[in-house]
Amino acid sequence: MTLLQVDGLVVGYSAAPVLHGVDLTVPPATIVTVLGANGAGKTTLLRTLSGLLRPAEGGIRFDGRSLVGVPVERVVRLGLAHVPEGRGVVAELTVEENLRLGGVWRADRRDVRLAQDEVYELFPALAARRKHAGHQLSGGERQMLALGRALVARPRLLLLDEPSLGLAPRITGQIMALLRRLCDETGLAVLLVEQNVRSALSVADQGVVLSLGRVVAAADAAQLRDDAGLRHAYLGF
Amino acid sequence: MDRFLFLTVDGLAKGAVYAAFALAVVLIWRAARIVNFAQGAMAVATVYAAYSVTQATGSYWLGFAAALAAGLLLGAGIERAVMRFVPHTSPLNSVIVALGLVLLLQAVLGAIYGNEFRPVETPFSRTGITVGGIALLSRYDLFVLGAVLVLVVLLALLFTRTSTGLRMRSAAFAPEVSRLLGVNVAGLLTFGWALAAAVGALAGMLVVPTELGLHPNTMDLVFVSSFTAAVVGGLDSPIGAVVGGLAVGLVLSYAAGYLGSDVTPLATLALLLVVLLIRPGGLFAGVRTRAV
Amino acid sequence: MTTGLRHLLWTAAAAAALLAVTYAIPPFRNYQLATAAAYLCATAGLTVLVGLSGQLSLGHGAVMAVGAYAVALSQNRFADAGLTGNGVLAASLALGVLAALVAGLIVGLAAARLRGPYLAGVTLAVAVALPAVTTVWAGVFHSDQGLSVYLEPPPAGLGYDFPLERWQAWLALAGALLVMLLLANLVRSRFGRSLRAVRDDEVAARLAGIDVARTQVLAFVVSAGCAGLGGGLMAVLTQSVSPGAYSLTLSLFLLMAVVVGGLGRLAGAVWGALLLVVLPDLTHTIVASLTLSPAAAQRLEGNLPLAVFGLTLIVVMIAAPGGISGVVRRLTPASPLRR
Ligand SMILES: Nc1ncnc2c1ncn2[C@@H]1O[C@H](COP(=O)(O)OP(=O)(O)OP(=O)(O)O)[C@@H](O)[C@H]1O
Ligand SMILES: [Mg+2]
Numbered sequence: 001m002t003l004l005q006v007d008g009l010v011v012g013y014s015a016a017p018v019l020h021g022v023d024l025t026v027p028p029a030t031i032v033t034v035l036g037a038n039g040a041g042k043t044t045l046l047r048t049l050s051g052l053l054r055p056a057e058g059g060i061r062f063d064g065r066s067l068v069g070v071p072v073e074r075v076v077r078l079g080l081a082h083v084p085e086g087r088g089v090v091a092e093l094t095v096e097e098n099l100r101l102g103g104v105w106r107a108d109r110r111d112v113r114l115a116q117d118e119v120y121e122l123f124p125a126l127a128a129r130r131k132h133a134g135h136q137l138s139g140g141e142r143q144m145l146a147l148g149r150a151l152v153a154r155p156r157l158l159l160l161d162e163p164s165l166g167l168a169p170r171i172t173g174q175i176m177a178l179l180r181r182l183c184d185e186t187g188l189a190v191l192l193v194e195q196n197v198r199s200a201l202s203v204a205d206q207g208v209v210l211s212l213g214r215v216v217a218a219a220d221a222a223q224l225r226d227d228a229g230l231r232h233a234y235l236g237f
Numbered sequence: 238m239d240r241f242l243f244l245t246v247d248g249l250a251k252g253a254v255y256a257a258f259a260l261a262v263v264l265i266w267r268a269a270r271i272v273n274f275a276q277g278a279m280a281v282a283t284v285y286a287a288y289s290v291t292q293a294t295g296s297y298w299l300g301f302a303a304a305l306a307a308g309l310l311l312g313a314g315i316e317r318a319v320m321r322f323v324p325h326t327s328p329l330n331s332v333i334v335a336l337g338l339v340l341l342l343q344a345v346l347g348a349i350y351g352n353e354f355r356p357v358e359t360p361f362s363r364t365g366i367t368v369g370g371i372a373l374l375s376r377y378d379l380f381v382l383g384a385v386l387v388l389v390v391l392l393a394l395l396f397t398r399t400s401t402g403l404r405m406r407s408a409a410f411a412p413e414v415s416r417l418l419g420v421n422v423a424g425l426l427t428f429g430w431a432l433a434a435a436v437g438a439l440a441g442m443l444v445v446p447t448e449l450g451l452h453p454n455t456m457d458l459v460f461v462s463s464f465t466a467a468v469v470g471g472l473d474s475p476i477g478a479v480v481g482g483l484a485v486g487l488v489l490s491y492a493a494g495y496l497g498s499d500v501t502p503l504a505t506l507a508l509l510l511v512v513l514l515i516r517p518g519g520l521f522a523g524v525r526t527r528a529v
Numbered sequence: 530m531t532t533g534l535r536h537l538l539w540t541a542a543a544a545a546a547l548l549a550v551t552y553a554i555p556p557f558r559n560y561q562l563a564t565a566a567a568y569l570c571a572t573a574g575l576t577v578l579v580g581l582s583g584q585l586s587l588g589h590g591a592v593m594a595v596g597a598y599a600v601a602l603s604q605n606r607f608a609d610a611g612l613t614g615n616g617v618l619a620a621s622l623a624l625g626v627l628a629a630l631v632a633g634l635i636v637g638l639a640a641a642r643l644r645g646p647y648l649a650g651v652t653l654a655v656a657v658a659l660p661a662v663t664t665v666w667a668g669v670f671h672s673d674q675g676l677s678v679y680l681e682p683p684p685a686g687l688g689y690d691f692p693l694e695r696w697q698a699w700l701a702l703a704g705a706l707l708v709m710l711l712l713a714n715l716v717r718s719r720f721g722r723s724l725r726a727v728r729d730d731e732v733a734a735r736l737a738g739i740d741v742a743r744t745q746v747l748a749f750v751v752s753a754g755c756a757g758l759g760g761g762l763m764a765v766l767t768q769s770v771s772p773g774a775y776s777l778t779l780s781l782f783l784l785m786a787v788v789v790g791g792l793g794r795l796a797g798a799v800w801g802a803l804l805l806v807v808l809p810d811l812t813h814t815i816v817a818s819l820t821l822s823p824a825a826a827q828r829l830e831g832n833l834p835l836a837v838f839g840l841t842l843i844v845v846m847i848a849a850p851g852g853i854s855g856v857v858r859r860l861t862p863a864s865p866l867r868r
Contacts, residue, residue, distance in 0.1 A: 050417060072416040081417075088414035090407050101407050104400050105419035149418070272646035274653065322847045328645045329585050333788060334846045336587070336781055340839030343778075347832040351824070457777055461654045468650065499665045502658035509654050510639055513647055 002061075003028045003157055003189050004049070004080075009058035011041075011048045017056065018044045019213045026157060029187040031179060033200040033221065036210035042193040043085050045210070046159045049191070050082035051075045062157070077105060081155035085162055085193075087146040091135035095126055098134055098145055102152030112152060119148035122178065140171040147175065151182075157189045164196040172196060176203040201225045243373065244494040245487065250378040251447070252486020253385040258440035258463035259470065259478035260392065261433045266472050268409050268429035271320065271331040275338035277460030279315070279434050280441030281453060282342050283307040285350055287442060288357060288451055297360045304438040312434025316427045343453040354450035363446070381443045388439060389479055396475070405429060458502055462489065465509040532717050540710045547702050556694035560766070561806050563694065566701035567762035569802035570708045572786045573795055574755025577712055579784075580793025581721065582748035583728035584640055585648060588655035589756045590779030592629050592636075595659075596757030597764035597775065598670065599628035601678045604764075608679040615684060622704070622761045629757020630750055637749025641742045656780040660772035675771025678764045701762045708755050712795055715751065724748055756783075778835065785838045789845050809834040 004026040011019040018041045026032045034042050047053045049060060051072040060067040062080055070078070090098055099119060103112035120127035123144040129137065137145065143163055150158055160179075164172040180203050182188045194200035201207055207224040209217040217230050224230060258276070265273045273279075286307035291300030315338065323331045361376035374382075396402035407415045408422040409429075416422050440463075441456060448455050466485040470477020485508065492504035551559055575589050586592075603621040636655060640648050663670035670676065683696035715721055723744045726734040735741055764770045786801025812833040816826055 052413065052417070073419050073421050076417065076419040084414065084417060088411065088417065090411045090414060092410045093403075093407060097403055097407075100400070100403060101415070101418050101420070104404055153419070272650065274649065319843060319847070324847070329649070330846055332585065332646055332649045333784065334843050336784065337839045337842030337846065340778070340781055340785070340835045340842065342839075344832040344835030344839060347835070348828050351828050352831060454777075457657050461650075461657045464650045465654070468647070497665070499661055502661035503665065506651075506654045506658035509651060513643060513651060514639060 001027060003030075003063060004191070005059075005061040006049070007059045007061075009045070009048060009060070010056045011044055011053055011058075012056055017213065019048070021058065022210070022213070022215055024208055024215070024218075026189050026191055028156070028189050029183055030206065031183050031190040031192055031204040032206045032208060033192040033194055033204035034208050034210060035194060035197055035200065035224075038195075039212075040210040041213040042210055043161055044213075046082060046084075046161050046191070046193060049159060050080065052082075073105075076153055076155070079154075079156040080159065081150040081153045081157070082159040083146045083150050083161060083163065085165070087142050087163075089134040089137065089142045089145050089149075092133065094131050094133055095137070095145055096130045098149050099126075099152055102149035106153070111154070115152040115154060119151055122151075123148055139166045140168070143167060143171070143175065147178075155188070157191065159191050159193075161193045162195055163192070164194060164199060169199075172199055176200075179203060197231075240494065244490045246373050247378075247494075248487035248490025249483060250374060250381055250486070251490055252466075252483035253382050254440050254444040254447075254482070255459070255463045255466045255485050256479040256482025257385045257388055257436060257443065258459060259466035259482045260388070260475060261437040261440065262463060262467040263470070263472060263475055263478045264429060264433035264436065266467070268405065268426055268433075269320070269331075270328070271335070272464070272472075273433070274332055274335040274460075275315070275342065276433070276437050276463075277456030278339040278342040278453075279308070279311055280437040280459075281445075281451075281456045282311060282346060283434070283438035284357070284441040284445050284451060284455075285346055287438075288350075288355065291358070297358060301360075301442060304442050305435050308435035308438030309431040312437075313427050313431040315434070316430035320430070321423075321426075346453040350451075350453075352453060354452045356450050357446050359446045377446070384439065384443060388436065392436075392475065401425075401428075458505065461502075461509070462505050465505055465512065468509065469512050533714055536710055536713045540706050544702070544706055547706075548699075551695050551698045551702075556692045559692065559694040559698040561810070563698040563701035563766050564763070565802045565806040566698070566705035567759045567766060568783075568786070568805045569705040569799060570759030570762065571756040571783055572790065572801045572805075573705075573708050573712050573798040574752035574759070575783055575787045576790070576793060576795060576798040576801075577716065577724075577755075578748055578752035579787055580797075581716065581724040581728060582745055584745060584749065585784075586636075586640075586652045586749075586752070587649055587777070587780050587784065588636065588652035588659075589752070589783045590775050590777065590781075591656045591659040592632055592753045592756040593760030593763065593779065593783075594770070594772070594775030595632045595753075596625040596629040596760030597770045598663075598676070598760075599757070600625040600761035600764045601676045601770045602669070604679045605676065613681060615681075618681070618700070618765070622758060622765075625761030625764075626754050626757045629760065630754045632757070633750040633753020634746065636753070637746040640749055641745040652780075653777070656777045660776065663772045673772060675769055675773075678768045678770060680765060680768050697766050700765060704758050704762050708758060709795060712751075712755070716795065720744070720747070781842075782838060785842045789841055808837055812837065 002025045004024070006022060006024040009019050009022040010017050022045060034045065036042050044053065048055050049067065051067065051070055055068060062078060065078070067075060067078070090101065093101070099116050103115060106112050125141055126144055126148060129141065134142070134145070147160070147163065163175055167175070176199050179190055179192065183190060192200055192204060201221045201224055204221040207219060207221045208215055209224070209230065217224065258280070261276055262273060265271055265276070283304040287300035287304035290303040291297055294300070319334060319338065320331065323334050359377050361380050363375045363377045365373055365375045367373070396406060404415070404420045405425050405428070407418075408420050408425045412422045444459055445451055445455055448459070462485055463482065466481035467478050469481030469484055470479070488508055489501050489504055493501050496504070551562065554562070571589055571593055575586065578584055578586055600621045603624045604618070607617045607621065636652065639651060643651060663675070664672045683691045683693060687696070723734070723739045726737060726739055727741050727744050731741055760775070767774070782805055786805050787798065789804060790797030790799070790801030813830055816830040816833060819826070821829065
């Protein structure tokens with residue numbers, strides 16, 4: 001059974017393609033990490049999945065239905081939440097408003113409030129800063145807010161683009177542990193793009209290695225951790 | 238002293254309208270980073286709509302409602318049919334297109350209604366109520382102040398208390414992130430234009446009776462004054478627009494009262510220049526600059 | 530052959546051709562030709578300003594008014610003082626240009642500090658507010674009624690039946706050719722290169738040692754001088770000046786002509802100026818061919834050109850933005866001040 005199925009995805013900007021036929025599957029309640037050097041096309045992949053970019057070729061099926069051509073603002077309604085690179089906290093809005101924004105399309109107001117409270121429990125640091133504007137937060141707090149805001153939508157699949165960027169190892173570890181817990185306890189599936197290979201592989205179930213827009217390896221995370229040749233060739237450690 | 242008091246009160250009533258109109262300018266600026274130079278012409282068009290409805294039905298209030306409805310439609314229509322397609326290569330593109338709209342709208346109005354001043358009626362008397370021997374605000378002035386107050390309160394509630402307001406703000410600040418969160422950014426942009434045009438329609442309805450009358454160019458100077466008000470307030474700040482509007486109203490009232498009403502346009506120009514050259518960011522400019 | 534010389538030869542050729550044309554066409558057409566020539570002074574100046582320096586002016590109609598009123602006042606003063614001869618008219622036109630240069634300097638000094646919509650707003654305010662000057666100092670400018678402009682008949686040497694319109698066409702064409710020659714050389718000069726450099730990238734221009742503010746102010750001044758000559762010639766043509774003739778609408782017309790003609794290209798200014806004369810004439814013909822009540826016909830005739838101009842402006846900007854794209858990239862929307 002698969003939650004997300006990507007087949008032969010070809011995506012480019014104005015010039016040549018950046019992704020050359022990417023295949024990928026994410027089963028439910030699984031953390032899949034996408035690894036690769038700078039410019040490998042990881043961000044491009046996530047942006048295509050959430051509809052910000054249109055694929056030139058290939059298919060995206062989420063929960064059995066095609067996502068190609070679905071407008072960005074509808075994708076989240078289907079259960080797919082994307083936390084973009086650089087996190088996308090709205091700097092002018094307060095913590096509380098950012099969180100409200102996460103559930104703004106949902107009709108079930110009670111559950112939205114419930115989800116918000118859960119986020120505050122998950123990240124007490126945010127609860128203490130409800131009235132602070134986004135631009136007043138530290139990098140770690142922003143990451144928590146972006147993640148929490150995505151969770152308010154109660155997604156089934158979370159797309160995370162380099163959540164560890166600029167964070168101290170301790171915070172990164174906390175966030176990774178939280179992802180694992182959410183996955184195990186709530187059945188949330190995560191597609192985790194990371195540069196921080198070690199911590200990503202430590203938490204993920206499966207890993208995919210992208211190089212210059214092609215999948216060069218796809219295996220269980222443990223297998224990738226142990227494959228010294230692959231690590232040296234593509235992951236640099 | 239009496240005269241000063243009279244001019245102050247009169248200036249506040251005028252300023253309230255400038256504030257409303259400046260709010261319309263700020264609304265579009267915040268939503269689309271466009272200074273809508275067609276705001277005045279659009280407002281005049283809605284007042285003509287009201288004029289026709291009032292002529293046909295004999296009811297001021299039906300005309301009033303028609304103006305607001307026409308504003309919503311006109312704003313949405315212009316965003317959907319024109320502004321959406323303006324290339325973003327330069328901020329001047331939208332300025333020039335808006336000016337094209339000014340010509341087009343004024344021409345259409347002139348062709349339909351003719352280029353003469355038409356007197357418009359007011360729902361309340363414009364003779365000042367005498368308080369302690371000084372003729373102060375008229376009933377109409379009170380109506381204007383009340384209407385603008387209601388407008389400001391409603392807009393404040395919309396933006397701070399409702400989910401639509403939250404979505405509008407986030408769509409303006411961070412369109413891409415907002416879309417990822419399920420916000421229909423394009424739809425809200427249309428709504429923002431519609432709302433701004435309706436606010437402009439209200440301002441037009443309030444101000445036209447105090448001008449020479451209804452004419453395709455009636456709002457040219459009002460637009461300049463309101464643009465000044467918006468600039469005084471910092472273009473980005475609704476509160477600034479209100480304060481700026483009142484300030485401009487006062488300055489123009491004093492200028493007209495003490496130097497003669499012919500001076501008003503020049504006073505507006507001088508005020509705009511002084512503000513832009515001395516405090517280019519406006520008095521209410523945010524301390525933070527947006528990361529674009 | 531140097532560029533300057535080539536421009537001079539072109540101008541001479543154009544002058545000869547136009548001279549022949551003025552003999553071939555009836556007085557009414559000569560008058561139209563003269564009007565187009567007067568407009569050309571303004572559109573050419575505006576093209577250099579918007580197209581080359583990237584500053585948008587919505588106030589060039591008002592600058593034309595400055596030139597027109599200066600010419601009107603000096604012509605009438607000279608006449609009152611009993612001064613005659615062709616040198617008088619030349620002196621009046623020179624005074625008109627001078628007045629416009631001063632106005633351009635004032636606006637330009639403010640404009641050089643402003644950007645994008647802020648600059649547009651200020652020049653819009655100039656266009657809207659300046660007509661009020663005529664009312665505030667009604668003793669000099671006679672309010673809405675305006676002034677009539679004394680114009681001597683064509684020189685007797687041309688013969689007694691020499692049509693006034695042909696004489697006016699000569700005057701206006703001479704002015705327009707002068708402006709074109711001047712601007713063509715200016716565009717090719719070091720100053721022209723500085724303008725383009727500032728327009729394309731202010732920071733880079735500054736690093737290259739260009740005084741950005743001075744360049745921009747100078748562009749405004751030059752452009753205003755051209756518009757002032759255009760306004761002065763217009764006063765000579767209509768033999769009257771009034772605020773109504775130099776309203777915001779005129780400023781917008783000039784902008785339309787420049788945008789449609791092709792920003793930054795002097796040839797575009799020619800097309801734009803011709804359009805300003807031909808289009809109203811065309812709509813007049815169209816309206817005349819319709820069967821309408823006199824009132825409706827009058828309303829339509831007055832407004833159809835506006836509608837066409839407005840629509841043209843919108844369509845050109847959306848469908849063919851190439852004219853302006855890149856021209857004004859440096860204009861930051863968020864801050865009126867140079868960064
Ligand atoms: N907007 C764009 N226009 C053109 N090319 C782009 C654009 N965005 C990315 N690219 C190119 O696409 C390629 C892949 O970029 P992408 O951002 O997907 O890489 P990435 O794997 O996320 O890298 P990083 O780890 O640095 O974030 C790069 O070569 C990049 O230059
Ligand atoms: Mg990336």
